[in-house]
Structure formats: C-alpha cells, structure tokens
Amino acid sequence: MKGKLICLIGDLLILLMPKKAKKLAKTGMTITDRNKITLIELFMRKSLLKKVEDKSDYNTLSEFHKAYWKNKGDDFFTATDDSFEKNFLPECSFMFDLLKNKLSIEEEDFNTLVEIGTGNGKVLNYLSKQFPQIDRFVGIDLSENQIISNQKTYSKNQRLEFVAYDAFDWVNTYANKNMIFVTSRGVLEYFTQSKLLDFLQQINRLGNTIFVAIEPNGVNHDLNANTGSEPYGYERSFSHNYKVLFKKAGFTLWHSSIKDSTLDHYFSYMGADNYSKKAVMVALR
Numbered sequence: 001m002k003g004k005l006i007c008l009i010g011d012l013l014i015l016l017m018p019k020k021a022k023k024l025a026k027t028g029m030t031i032t033d034r035n036k037i038t039l040i041e042l043f044m045r046k047s048l049l050k051k052v053e054d055k056s057d058y059n060t061l062s063e064f065h066k067a068y069w070k071n072k073g074d075d076f077f078t079a080t081d082d083s084f085e086k087n088f089l090p091e092c093s094f095m096f097d098l099l100k101n102k103l104s105i106e107e108e109d110f111n112t113l114v115e116i117g118t119g120n121g122k123v124l125n126y127l128s129k130q131f132p133q134i135d136r137f138v139g140i141d142l143s144e145n146q147i148i149s150n151q152k153t154y155s156k157n158q159r160l161e162f163v164a165y166d167a168f169d170w171v172n173t174y175a176n177k178n179m180i181f182v183t184s185r186g187v188l189e190y191f192t193q194s195k196l197l198d199f200l201q202q203i204n205r206l207g208n209t210i211f212v213a214i215e216p217n218g219v220n221h222d223l224n225a226n227t228g229s230e231p232y233g234y235e236r237s238f239s240h241n242y243k244v245l246f247k248k249a250g251f252t253l254w255h256s257s258i259k260d261s262t263l264d265h266y267f268s269y270m271g272a273d274n275y276s277k278k279a280v281m282v283a284l285r
Contacts, residue, residue, distance in 0.1 A: 027068075084123060112137070200251065211272045
C-alpha cells in the first residue's frame with residue numbers, strides 16, 4: 001500500500017514537473033545520496049523506475065543506469081574509496097589466486113587484461129602487480145571525470161591505460177584475442193540480458209579469452225525456476241543467470257561460487273574461458 005501511494009504521488013509530480021523528471025532520468029538515479037536528493041526526486045524516481053519495469057522496457061531501464069554511471073560515477077567512487085580495502089581484498093582477491101594458478105598450468109599466453117567498470121582504478125593497479133607476465137592493463141569506465149583522475153593518480157604505472165568508453169563499443173573497436181576480461185562487484189548487472197549475451201558472444205568471437213566476473217544476484221531470483229534475468233533490489237539493476245549466459249555465448253566455466261552479501265543480494269563469482277576442453281568447476285559458499 002505504501003509503495004502504491006509513493007508511485008501515485010510520483011506520477012502526479014512527474015505530470016506537474018515534467019522537465020525536472022526528464023532531468024532526473026537523464027543525469028542518473030541508480031544510487032541516491034539522501035543528503036543530496038530531495039523527497040520530490042525520490043518520489044519521481046520510484047515512479048519512473050516502476051513505469052519502465054511494468055512495461056518490461058528493460059532497454060530504458062538500462063539507459064537510466066548508464067546515465068548514472070556516466071554522469072555521477074565519480075561521485076560514487078569518491079564516496080566508496082575504501083571499498084577496495086574493505087570489500088575487494090577480503091572477498092574477491094581469491095578469484096585472482098585461482099586465475100594465477102590457471103595461467104601457471106596452461107600454455108596459452110595472455111598479453112592484456114581489461115577491467116570493465118574500473119572505477120577508481122585500485123583493482124586494476126593491484127592486478128598489474130599480481131600478474132607481472134601481462135604487459136598491458138586497460139581500465140574502461142563511462143565516467144570521463146573518473147578516467148581523468150585515474151590517469152593522474154597512476155601516471156607512474158606505465159602498464160596501466162584508462163579510457164572513457166562504453167565497454168561494448170571498446171570491445172568492438174579495440175579488443176583482440178589473448179585478452180582477459182574482468183568485472184568486479186557489479187558491472188554486468190547494468191546490461192540487459194540480450195545486451196549481455198551479445199557482449200559475451202562478441203568477446204568469444206575474438207579468439208582465446210578468459211572472463212572473470214564478480215557480480216551480484218538478487219536473493220529472490222530463483223535461477224532454476226527463472227533462467228532469465230530480472231530486476232532486483234533498490235537500484236533495479238539486473239540479476240542475471242551468469243552460468244546460462246556464459247554457456248550460451250560459447251564459454252566453459254572453470255569456476256563458479258557464491259557468497260552471501262546483503263539482504264537483497266549475494267555475489268556470484270564466475271571464471272570462464274572459450275578454449276578449455278574440460279571444465280574445472282569449483283563451487284563454494
């Protein structure tokens with residue numbers, strides 16, 4: 001009842017202030033700072049998200065998220081500057097220990113590691129130290145302001161490159177075989193299901209590649225009952241069935257595990273490649 005009332009008020013506010021609603025959608029509303037957003041904007045946000053979700057207009061929903069990360073991503077990364085130390089190192093670094101082991105026992109050589117959604121660049125800088133045998137590390141992000149900041153911060157690390165680009169377009173233009181792709185703690189969740197499948201298929205067509213994805217899933221998303229993707233949580237980003245999508249795109253999983261995180265999501269840890277003859281599955285919780 002409360003949710004319906006909020007949406008009703010939001011609908012009325014959008015009708016009365018269409019320019020304000022349009023600006024909110026255009027500049028981004030994925031994550032809200034209660035100290036900066038007004039109550040009117042919160043009502044509008046609720047209504048705008050519900051409208052597109054009720055219509056299953058997931059392309060528009062994805063565009064809302066893209067606008068946020070392009071226009072406000074740097075603010076988010078500044079506010080969560082300690083996430084690398086508090087979250088990535090204790091919860092995610094094990095995936096790259098597994099990757100080290102995988103690379104050490106294989107004959108395939110990889111010359112480039114690409115982080116999609118690089119944020120403040122701390123993860124990419126860390127990975128450049130963990131994998132000295134890899135020549136080039138590319139960090140892609142939608143936020144031009146954040147990329148400029150990263151270029152200054154890591155100017156002494158000559159193996160790092162930071163580019164402001166849409167990941168799909170960058171892969172289509174610059175990617176090649178023998179690359180490792182990485183996402184960390186929520187990037188692919190902003191792609192629609194169809195766009196994500198296209199993206200993975202695009203990477204598969206490059207030649208031999210590895211993908212390490214650390215992505216959230218909604219706790220109420222039964223992946224067995226609904227193998228498709230669905231919006232979840234406050235952000236209304238997408239909970240994807242990564243196992244299904246990687247396999248459909250032509251990848252083999254060499255690792256799959258999950259870890260509990262919050263009341264509305266857990267994290268899925270996926271390691272995949274498109275050249276292994278046999279899957280090496282490790283499942284942990």
